[in-house]
Amino acid sequence: MFFQQVYDKSLAQASYIIGCQALGEAIVIDAKRDVDTYIQIAAQNNLRITKVVETHIHADFLSGTRELAAITGATIYLSDEGGADWQYDFPHHGLKHQDKITLGNLTFDVLHTPGHTPESISLLLTDHPATDHPVMLFTGDFVFVGDVGRPDLLEVAAGIAGTKEWGAAQMYASLQHFLDLPDYIQVWPGHGAGSSCGKALGAVPSSTVGYEKLRNWALEESNEKDFVQQLLDGQPEAPTYFKEMKMRNKSDRPLLLQVPAIPHLTLHEFETHQQEGAQIVDVRNKQEFAAAHVPGTWNIQLNNSFATWCGWMLNYEQPIVLIIEEAQLEDALRKLMRIGMDQIVGFITPSDIVDICVEHTQVVDKAELKELIASERNLQLLDVRSADEYHKEHIAGAQNLFVGTMPKKLDKITNEKPIAVYCQSGDRAAIASSLLQAKGFTNVKVYFGGMNDWAKIED
Template sequence: MYFQHVYDTSLAQASYFIGCQAKGEAIVIDAKRDMDTYLEIAAQNNMKITHIAETHIHADFLAGSRELAAVTGATMYLSDEGGDEWQYEFDHVGLKHGDILKVGKLTLEVLHTPGHTPESISFLLTDHPATDKPVMVFTGDFVFVGDIGRPDLLEKAAGYVGTQEKGARQMYDSLQRFAELPGYVQVWPGHGAGSACGKSLGAVPSSTVGYEVIRNWAFQYENNEQGFVDYLLEGQPEPPKYFAMMKHLNKVNRPLLINVPKHKKLTKEKFDKAYTKGITIIDTRSKADFAKAHLPGSINIQDINSFATWCGWILNYDKPFILIADTLQMDGLTRKLMRIGLDSMLGFIEDITQIGITPESSEILNIEQFQYYIGLQGVQVIDVRNATEYNAGHIEGAENIFVGTLEKHLDRIDKSKEIVIHCQSGDRATIAQSLLAKNGFKEVKNYAGGMKEWNEKMFQVMNS
C-alpha cells in the first residue's frame, strides 16, 4: 500500500492519496481544488487515480473532486446518506453505510457517521495483502485528534435552523459506534489545529481509536448525552462567512477550474481605472509595512496561513478585487484563494509607489501608549477577537466587536471618540484598522502588541 497525507496549512485541511502498488490504482479522499498535487504524486509513483471520494459536503473549503475527476476520468464516490436535502446535485456513485470500495487489493468500508452533517461518512481501510483487519479510518470532520466536528455549522453558517441540537445527538450516537472499532486502528481526520471546524483540534496529524477513546473529551460523557450536547455546542468559534458559499458550491454544479490561474501584473492605467471605480484592494504586505504607507481604502490581509480565511470573511464573491503582492507570492496566494472559490481576481500590483497615489499611514501604539488611553473619557477601546477569546479574558473597559463582522456593526463605534483597537497579536487588528479607515474612521489607533503582550506583562484581565 502507498499512503500520503496531503496537508494544506492555510486552511488546516487534510486530504489523502492511497494507492495499491500491486495494481497501480489509487483513491484520493477530500481533494483540495488545486489538484495538481495529486497528479504529481500519481505520476511519481506510477499510479492511476481511479477513485475519488469525499467524507461529506464540505463547508470550509471548495473540494477539488470534480476538477480531479475531469482530468483523470476517475469515478466520484459520494455519500447518499442523510436524506434528500443532503444529496449532491451532480453525477456520482452514491455510497451507503456498509458499502465497500475496492481500490486494487485495498478495500474501504463506508461508515455512516452523522453529527457534523447528516450525510457524513468515514472510510475504514483494510490493506488485504498485509491483513484482513482494518488499519486506518478516514474520519473527515467527524473525529479529530483531541476533538470532534461541530454540529452547529449548518445552522450558524448555512442557515438550517434547528439542526445543531439534532446534529449533536447524532454525533453522540456516532461516537458510541466509533468507540467499538479496534483500538489499534489509525485515525486520519480532515483537519488539524487552526481549523474553525472544532474548538480544540490537536496539532499532530493522526491518532488511534484507542487513544481518542481515552483522551478525547468527547468520549468522556458515557451515559450523559445531555452533558455532551451542552458542552459540544458551547463556546464554538464564529464560523467564517464564506462557509455558507462553500456548502452551496460543494453541493451543486459549478464551473471547474482545471489549472491554477496565472494572474497578470496590472499596468498603472488599468489599475487606476479599477481603483477609481472603487474596486477592493487587498494589500498582502506585512502589518508593519502597511502601517508605514498604504493606498487609501486598501485592506491589509497579510500573506500568512490565515490569509484565505480572512479574505473569505471580507471579500464579496460577486465582485472583483486586486492584490498588492510580489510576483513570487502570486502562485501561493492564488492557490489559497482558489481553495475557497475566490476566483474574481482582476490582477495584482507590486509597488504602491509606482501608482502615483499619495499613500496614507496608520498609527501604531506601544504598550505604554496604550495604557495611557485605557479609561480615558472620550476614548473607545475595541477588542476585535472572537467572543470566546474575549470572554476568556479581556482588558477592562474594552468592547468586543469581532473583526469578521466589524462592517456590520459600525454603528457601535462612536465617531466622536478616539478609537483604539487591538486583538491577540496584531494580525486581526491591522485588518480591522484598514476596514475602519475604508469606512471613514481615519483616526483609529492600533495597539499591535495585543493580548499576547498584555498577558506576557501580566497585566490585569477581566473575565465574562
C-alpha cells in the same frame, strides 16, 4: 500499499492519496482544489488516479473532487446518506452505509457517521495482502485528534435553523459505534489544529481509536444530554464564507483546472478598478502597511490565515485586486482558489504604488495606549478577538467587536470619537484598522502588541 497525507496549513485541512501498487491505481480522499499536487504525487509513484471520494459536503474549503475527476477521468464516489436535502446535485457514484469501494487489494468500507453533517461518512481501509482486519479509518470531520466535528454549522453557516441540537444527538450516536472499533485502528482526520470545524483539535496529524478513547473529551461523556451541551458550548465563530462553500460543494459549478493567470496591472488600470468598486487587498506585513498604504485598501497579510480572513472579509460578488510581490502571487492564488475566490482581476506590486501610498495608520505601544486610555474619556477601545477570548481576558473598558463580523457592525462605532484597536498579537487588529480606515474612519490607532504584550509582567 502507497499512502500519503497532503496537508494544507492555510486551512488546516488534510486530504489523502492511497494507492494499490500492484494495480497501479490510486484514490484521493477529500481533495483540495489545486489538484496538481495529487497528480504529481501519483506520477512520481507510478500510479493513476482512478477514484475520488469525499467524506461529506465541506463547508470550509471548495473541494477539488470534480476538478480531479475532470483531469484524470476518475470515478466520483459521494455519500447518498442524510436524506433528500443532503444529496449532491451532480452525477456521482452514490455510497450508502456498509457499501465498499475496491481498489485492487484495498477495500474501503463505508460507515455512515452523521453528526457534523447528516450525510457524513467515514472510510475503513483494509489492506488485504497484509491482513483481513481494517487498519485505517478516514474520518473526515467526524472524529479529530482530541475532538469531534461541530454540529452547528448547518445552522450557523448554512442558515438551517434548529439543526444543531439534532446534529449533536446524531454525533453522540455515531460515537457509540466508534467506541466498538478495535483500539489499533489508525484514525486519519480531515482537519488539524487551527480549523474552525471544531473547538479543541490536536496538532498531531493522526491518532488511533484506542488513543481517542483515552484522551478525546467527547468519548468521556456517557450522558447524551451533557454531551450535547458540552459539544455546542464554546465553538469558534463560523467564517461567513462557509455558507458559500456548502452551496458550491453541493451543486454544479464552473471548474478551475489550474492555478489562474492574472494580469499585472498598470497604475491607471489599478486606479480604474478601485474607482469601480474592486476590493483592494494589500498582503504586505502589517508594519509596512501601517507606515504607508493606498487609501481605501485592506491589509490581509499573506500568511497561513490569509484564505480564512479573505473568506471572512471579502465579498464573492465583487472583483478583487491584490497588492503583492510577483514572487508571492502563486501562493496567494492557490490559497484563494481553495475557497472559491476566483474573481481576482489583477495584481500590482508595492513598488508600482509608492507614489500613491499617502495614508498611514498610527501605531501605539503599551505605554502610549495606557496614556491614551487615561487621557481620552471618549476613546472607543475595540477588542477585535473572538467573544471567548474577550471573556477570558481583556483590557478594562474595551468593547468586543470581532473583526470577522465588523463589516456588518460599523454602526456600533462612531467617527466622532477616537478609536484604538487591538487583538491577541496584532494580525487581526491590522485587518480591523485597515477596514475602518477604508470605510472612512479617520482617528484610528492600532496596538499591535495586543494581549500578548499587555499581559506581560513589567519590571
